[in-house]
Each structure stands twice: as C-alpha cells, then as structure tokens.
Amino acid sequence: MLAGRLHSATQAGGPEADNRRMNLDAIRPEPEPAAPAPEPQGRRATKDPGTLILLAVLTIPGLLFIWHEVEPSLTFRPVQAVVVGADLAHVRLRGRYGSSTYSSPEVFYRYVVAGVPYMGRKYQRTDLSITDLPAEEVVREFSGKGAVQAWYNPLQPDEAVITRAPNVPLLAFTVLLLLAVWARAYTLRVTGPPRIEMAAPLE
Numbered sequence: 001m002l003a004g005r006l007h008s009a010t011q012a013g014g015p016e017a018d019n020r021r022m023n024l025d026a027i028r029p030e031p032e033p034a035a036p037a038p039e040p041q042g043r044r045a046t047k048d049p050g051t052l053i054l055l056a057v058l059t060i061p062g063l064l065f066i067w068h069e070v071e072p073s074l075t076f077r078p079v080q081a082v083v084v085g086a087d088l089a090h091v092r093l094r095g096r097y098g099s100s101t102y103s104s105p106e107v108f109y110r111y112v113v114a115g116v117p118y119m120g121r122k123y124q125r126t127d128l129s130i131t132d133l134p135a136e137e138v139v140r141e142f143s144g145k146g147a148v149q150a151w152y153n154p155l156q157p158d159e160a161v162i163t164r165a166p167n168v169p170l171l172a173f174t175v176l177l178l179l180a181v182w183a184r185a186y187t188l189r190v191t192g193p194p195r196i197e198m199a200a201p202l203e
Contacts, residue, residue, distance in 0.1 A: 055185055062178045069166035072125055072151055076164055081111035081120065081150035086142040088135055091128060102128040105138035111150050113157040120150060120160040126167040 085108045092101045104127040109120050123138050142148070142162070152160040 051185060051188075055181065058181055059178060062174050065174050066171065069125055069171050072153075072161055072164040073166070075154065076151035076161065077154055079111045079113060079150050079152050079160070081109040081148050081160070081162075083107060083109045083142050083145045083148055086139045086145075088139050103135035104128055105135040105142075107138065107142045107162055109148065109150060109160075109162070111152065111160060113152055116157065118152075118158050118160065120152075120162075122159075122161050124161050124163050124165060124167065126170055128167065128170070 087106050087108075089104045089106050090101055091104050105123045106121050106127075107123050111118055111120060123142075127135075148162060150160045150162050151164050
C-alpha cells in the first residue's frame with residue numbers, strides 16, 4: 001500500500017522534476033572561451049634599425065672574408081713557377097685579452113707574367129694554421145721542388161698562390177658564425193622606447 005503511494009507520487013512529480021531540471025540547465029552559465037595566447041612583446045630584431053646596423057657591421061667583414069677565400073678559385077689564372085725554397089713561419093696575433101700563435105708555410109717561387117718577373121711566397125690565400133702539422137707538411141712537400149703550377153691574380157700580378165683551395169677551417173667558422181648571428185637576430189625581439197604623443201592644441 002505504502003509502496004503504491006510512493007510510486008504514484010513519483011509518477012505525479014515526474015514531469016515537474018523534469019521541468020525543474022530543464023530550467024536549471026537553461027540558466028547554467030556556459031564555459032567562457034579560452035583566452036588567446038599572449039603575443040610576444042616588442043618587434044622582431046630584423047626590423048629594428050639599430051639591430052640592422054649592428055648586423056651589417058658584423059656581416060660585411062664576414063662576407064668580404066668569404067670572397068677573399070673563394071676569389072682565387074674564380075678569378076686567378078695559371079702560371080708556371082719555379083720553387084727556390086720553403087720555410088715555416090710563426091705568426092703571433094695579439095688581441096685585447098691575449099695573443100695566439102699560428103703557423104704559416106712560406107714557399108718562395110719565381111714566375112713571369114707578361115714578361116715581368118715576380119717572386120711569390122704564399123701557398124694559399126690565408127696560410128694560417130692552428131697546429132704546425134699542416135704547415136710542416138707543405139714545407140716538406142715543396143722543399144727542393146722545381147717547377148710547379150702557380151695561380152696569379154690578373155688584377156694584381158704580384159699576388160700569387162700555389163693552391164686555390166680556401167682555408168677550410170676559417171671559412172667554415174666564418175659561415176657558421178654568420179648563420180648563428182642571423183638566426184639569433186631573427187628570433188630576438190626588441191622593445192623600443194615608449195612613444196610620446198603630443199596633446200592636441202587648445203582652441
């Protein structure tokens with residue numbers, strides 16, 4: 001008997017309970033959309049005039065050195081030369097915080113361009129080497145050697161080299177340094193000084 005009454009009451013209150021549930025769902029606040037990710041502050045360094053000037057100061061010498069290394073392979077012309085001697089020289093470069101010693105092979109050779117005799121002494125365009133081993137190998141190779149093929153600069157015939165190959169370690173270091181500088185500048189952002197807005201004149 002009691003179970004029947006409870007069942008009847010449940011059936012009687014069923015639609016009202018559903019209506020209350022629907023009303024609660026209707027007034028339940030919807031979740032707010034996620035806030036957009038904050039944009040990086042400042043402008044890209046490659047669009048900043050001061051940074052571009054600094055990049056130019058660093059890039060132009062690097063590009064000049066790259067051209068200095070590859071120019072013999074592109075413009076130098078062959079000439080027959082006669083080796084008269086070879087020796088190993090040590091070059092000390094002094095910097096602000098110390099000095100470094102590099103080895104340089106010196107190969108002395110005579111050659112003639114347009115009837116004018118010249119004396120060359122460079123093995124390659126940049127002869128510096130961190131260790132003595134490569135320089136000593138060059139000196140041993142050309143000591144007592146006779147006729148060789150050299151390469152001279154047509155714009156300056158008194159400049160010649162025995163090999164047109166660039167100094168690979170220095171060339172690779174320069175290229176990697178330039179790439180690192182530009183990659184850093186591309187990802188770096190610069191915050192400029194605050195803008196000063198002039199107030200409108202009073203009428």
